[in-house]
Amino acid sequence: MTRIITIFCILIAQLGFSQSAASHLEKIRNNEALLTAFFQQMPKGGDLHHHFSGSVYAEPLLERAIAEDFYLNLETMAVSKTKPENGNWENFSSLTKKGKLGYYEQQIMQTWSVKDYNGSVPSDDQFFDSFQKFEPTIKGHFAEGMLELKKRAISENVLYIETQLSTIPCDMNVSDLTDFNTKLRQVATQKDEKAVLKLLDELYKSLQKKDAKKYAEDFNTNFIAKLHKDLKMDDENFTMRYQNFVLRFMEPVDLFKNLVIAFISSSESKLTAGVNIVSPEHGQTSMKDYWLHMVMFKYCHSKFPDVKYTLHAGELTLGLVQPEELTWHINDAIYVAGANRIGHGVDIAYEANSYDLLKYMSQKNIPIEINLASNEFILKVKENRHPFTLYKEFNVPIVISTDDAGILRSNMTEQYVLLAKRYPDVNYETIKKYVYNSINYSFIQDESVKKQLIKDLDNRFKTFEAKFSKN
Template sequence: MTRIITLFCFFIAQIGFSQTAENYLEKIRNNEALLTAFFQQMPKGGDLHHHFSGSVYAEPLLERAIAEDFYLNLESMGVSKTKPAIGNWQTFSSLKSEGKLAFYEQQVMQTWSAKDYNGSVPSDDLFFDSFQKFEPTIKGHFAEGMLELKNRAIAENVSYIETQLSTIPCDMNVADLNDFNSKLRNAASQKDEKSVLKLLGELYKAIQQKDAKKYATDFNTNFIAKLHKDLKIDDDRFTMRYQNFVLRFMDPVDLFKNLSIAFISANDSKLVAGVNIVSPEHGENSMKDYWLHMVMFKYCHSKFPDVKYTLHAGELTLGLVQPEDLTWHINDAIYIAGANRIGHGVDIAYEANSYDLLKYMSKNSIPIEINLVSNEFILKVKENRHPFTLYKEFNVPIVISTDDAGILRTNMTEQYVLLAKRYPDVSYATIKQYVYNSINYSFIQDATVKKQLVKDLDARFKTFEAKFSKN
């Protein structure tokens, strides 16, 4: 009898913990400082929409450029290890000797990130252009960045990151296959899926004959596995996995070559969780070849059915593109490409038959990766213009993520602060579900690892909620 009473009291206490945390959240809805303290300490599970190079903060990148005496382009604020032939370039050491270093440090910070953003350039241009400016400081320094991200995650109670670390290096010569570019685009212009799939089959065979697998194996073994092991990334506090990605702006042959290798890599390594596609969705090639890209994913899935993939789709808004271009990207990512998750999905309200699409996502458990700070900065979409509530109303699984925390000067805590403040109908229990979604809908291949992360999340929430039972 005593044991039964003890267990009953324990059960009531657990309910009390959760209820007390919920009551406290309701009291502080409109106070950002209190919300920040609350969510800083709350377990946040995983960050599933995460670009490595855009998540490292600008400060260490700039410090590295200065320490290694890079050349700085005084107009664009791009850097280079060697002096390019064209442009006004000067070493950081010479800028220091001339007393100009402090000025240019400030210019670099405002060009490589959203620090002190004042609208002098379009926000989407600043964001997407920043990558190529600081990219030379990333090369050869992945280890420092990975440890920075791990330590920051641990500090704000994030236990998992699924990051897009690097494209797969490939020097395969495909000049003899360039005829496929026009053939694929001609077939795509007619939406002739059968012909496109046939051409992709021929192209895939030609790529395999050029030993595509060796690039995937080298990447998996000598880059991903080596870094992951040497840095001891996984431990009892944190886990990281990696997404391969391809670049939308490339011509079809080069993109499909890279996509094929990305799928081979993901199929052969448990550390590579899945595949993605990146670059501005509103770019010329991105728009022109979007449908073709979706068929490419469909083809690769037929070859590697166990490989998961999430697609940037619908990172568009009215004014950025023509209205008719807002009606089909998420549809095609789901119905043609067969995406397992959708990144951004901002234009969902404009998509053709959006209600049916949302019902399909809900029924088939296709999560949406919500990036509140990113969508506000890049697309100027926030609060009631943001489709978060639309996804929520249709019970589409939701995960909260950062996108590019370094460029955007944000973190995971701020995403939850904005979520709680802007959408007061989202309860603590619902937010907690989003946290669990970030583990349950991750692409982690090892079921044991995923199970352990959920168990760890249980323990973290128990500790967090216990804090409020004492108030």
């Protein structure tokens, strides 16, 4: 009886803390500065929709380009380690001598990120084009970026990041398999899933003969495991895992080759938390091959059933593509590919049978990764145009993420500020649930690691909520 009373008292105390924090949130909901202070300190669990290269801020990338005397394209603001043959390129040391460095630094910051964005180019172009401009500064410097992200996460009380770190290097010669590109697209046009799966099976066997597994093993051992261990990424304050990913704009054979290797990698390493597919969803090849890509994921799942995968789906809106193209991407990501999570999902209101789709996501516990700042900048979708409330009303599990905080000049705290400010019906307990979702729905393979993160989250919330009980 004494033990029961003790447990009851603890629960009451915890509820009191929570209600005090909840009351404070309601008082400050319309003040952005107060919200920022509140959410900066609140434990924020994990960031599950996270692109490594887009999450590193432009300042250290620019410093690196200057220090290593990269060449700068004076028209596009792209950089290169060596001087390309075509274009107007000049190295940073030369610009410094001429007294022009400051002028170009400002332009670079405005091109590599959304800093001071003035609408001179379409927002989606501004965002997606930035990656290739600074990409040369990332190569060989993953460690610096990982440590920057860890430091920032700890400072704003984020326990976990599930980042898309790098594609898996692969020099496999598949020139003898290029006929499959035409064959796959022909049967995909007919939506003949059985024929596609048969071709993929032939292609898979050919890739096995070319020793696809060695590329996955090399990546796991000599890149992921080595970096993770050398940098001591996991400690009592922080944990990081890595999603493998493939690029939508590639030809079918190359994409499938990379997808198979990505699945092999994730199946053999506890550090690789699943697979993803990236690049602009509205790109020409992305749109043309979208259904084919979904069948590829379905096929790989049949070979590696324990590997989880989240798919960028529905990162589209009216005007970006033709209206009929808004009706099927999330449907196919879930019903065809069998995605375990969905990233963005912005076009859900336009999807065919959207209510049934939302009910299915809720019943099957398929979370939606909500990226408020990203969706606002890239798609111009925000507030009541954003489908957040639609997902909430249908009880689809929700996780809050940053997407590309470096390019977007944002952080995890801002995502929660936007959430609380724009959706006043979302109370503290619901927000807290989203925080826990970000750990519970993570792709962490080691259950003991996940349990420890939940325990840490419990303790952090107790400390955070105790601050308000004393007020």
